[in-house]
Amino acid sequence: MKASILTIGDEILIGQIVDTNSNYLADYLDKLGFEIVEMLSVSDREHAIKEAMQRQQDRVDLVVITGGLGPTKDDLTKQVFCSYFEDVLVEDAHVFAHVKTLIEGYFKRPISELNRKQALVPSKATVLFNPLGTAPGMMMQKGKTHYVSLPGVPFEMKGIVSDALTPVLKEKFTLRFNVHKTVVVYGIGESLLAEYLSDWEDGLPAEVQLAYLPSRGRVRLRLSSSGTDKASIEAKLDQLIAAIPANVKAQIRAYDDLSRSEVVIEKLKTAGKTIACAESCTGGRLATLFSEKEGASAFFKGGVVTYATQSKIDLLGVKKETIEAYSVVSEQVACEMAERAREKFKADIAVATTGNAGPSKGDSQVAVGTVYVGITSKHGTFAVKYELGQPRDQVIERAISRALELVYNEILKK
Incomplete structure (x- = not known):
């Protein structure tokens, strides 16, 4: 299963904010067994969003989009969805009731037309309810590709992912497990470490991938494999880690992806x-x-x-x-x-x-x-x-x- 992540917003492209949504979604989708093939950020312009969606058509199984769901004129994602899927906007009664309760009950003011626009969704979309805000998520399909649109506000996006998106993905896809095990080695440079591990690395099974991730003063070794039986994959990776040569094992500071300070604290x-x-x-x-x-x-x-x-x-x-x-x-x-x-x-x-x-x-x-x-x-x-x-x-x-x-x-x- 292949997936792409698309973030929308000029504020990302000019460096005004850091795109943390892509990082969160990549980790989330990886754990569900998706292979992330691309992350892309585009401007708020309609043609840019549509071109990015067309590029992924039938290339991946899932595209997760964040941003552009607000009520203002520069929020165009719903408009693009209607154009791309040849659909029209309709008011969702459940979403409208939630928006009305939120505006009138929490903010203590009458609901405006801009607020009411938040309850409009494409008529053919699967609505992903947003309990933490006014902009719901939505999911639509074209060809083999499913498109998911989520709010750009991180805490709202995460709330929809955990409460609404996960059950839908489990229903539509046969999910696998991508399992990663990380070993943190200190005091050995990447080149020398690769030399020490050469024979061990040559003996790794074909279905196991090894990555060297160097940073200042340490190298993280990440072993990865995938399948439907998570427990057996984890056991296999643990056995391989246990077989790491003694001269390297002596420099291992953590059997998890911990920072240096976290290693010391533990x-x-x-x-x-x-x-x-x-x-x-x-x-x-x-x-x-x-x-x-x-x-x-x-x-x-x-x-x-x-x-x-x-x-x-x-x-x-x-x-x-x-x-x-x-x-x-x-x-x-x-x-x-x-x-x-x-x-x-x-x-x-x-x-x-x-x-x-x-x-x-x-x-x-x-x-x-x-x-x-x-x-x-x-x-x-x-x-x-x-x-x-x-x-x-x-x-x-x-x-x-x-x-x-x-x-x-x-x-x-x-």
């Missing part, structure tokens, strides 16, 4: 340990990563951002003599920052960052890109120096990545 939870942060050059980003997860209070004790030199003295209690002797960006200061944070927050582990992210040296005595990460726990205190280059945002991202790796290794200590 390890903290499993180990029953707590952490605190003292940050300078990373500006509270580490604390944000720890605190944004649900249940963070179980493992994250707190953090302090001491960006200015004096704040390191006043808030953390770093000795002025240490800063004067070694400079604010130094191994000694990173260690003191970590130790004071651990004491202040009574954490098992504390991590500290101090560095010069650039673009200029400022009052720092070290080169741009120099960062020290300090770690302290019951096992002792140490700091590691990194030369992280430029530009500024990359220095900060790399510093966070290095800090998380050091924290991970500290958690593993018995």
Whole structure:
């Protein structure tokens, strides 16, 4: 089964908003067994929408469209559907009753003609009820291709997908399962990893696809297969992952598609340990990563951002003599920052960052890109120096990545 995703809106094409709908729908359709062959964004113009729909005719089994269902003059999707399917708009009584209740009951104002237009749908369409808004979705077929139109508002679109679209798709298609298993490997580059896995990869069954997905400091290995028996597919992929060579397995940090911070958080939870942060050059980003997860209070004790030199003295209690002797960006200061944070927050582990992210040296005595990460726990205190280059945002991202790796290794200590 093949599917395409079409998003409508000039606001997408000019970069005014980020198209998150395509990402959500791709994940949703993939899990139902569809092969996504294309994602396309077009303008609000009638000819652009119609041309995009014609392009998919009999090429795919399903086209999911978002956007253009509002009541204003630039919302043309229903008009295009009527033209494309040679149909006319009619008022849906159920939708109108919902719109009337929403406008008069919730917004406390009389329903207008523009509001009433929301209840108009093509007469031949399957209406996909929208409980969270006024614009219903709709589904129509031409040839072998089913066209689904959904509101562009993400939370409304998702509500229709889960409540109304899924049952319809299950009725019209024999759904398969696309199963993906992801292994996250740290500390081995993509080329070297491929070399280590060469024999293992050669032994993979033909129905299993392997993808290397590199990013900064890690490579995700994604194994994929499809079929009608989800449990057997998952078991097969698990067996293949278990057979990964030992030298690679030693560098696996997660058996799921987790970010580096999520890997560390899971390890903290499993180990029953707590952490605190003292940050300078990373500006509270580490604390944000720890605190944004649900249940963070179980493992994250707190953090302090001491960006200015004096704040390191006043808030953390770093000795002025240490800063004067070694400079604010130094191994000694990173260690003191970590130790004071651990004491202040009574954490098992504390991590500290101090560095010069650039673009200029400022009052720092070290080169741009120099960062020290300090770690302290019951096992002792140490700091590691990194030369992280430029530009500024990359220095900060790399510093966070290095800090998380050091924290991970500290958690593993018995």
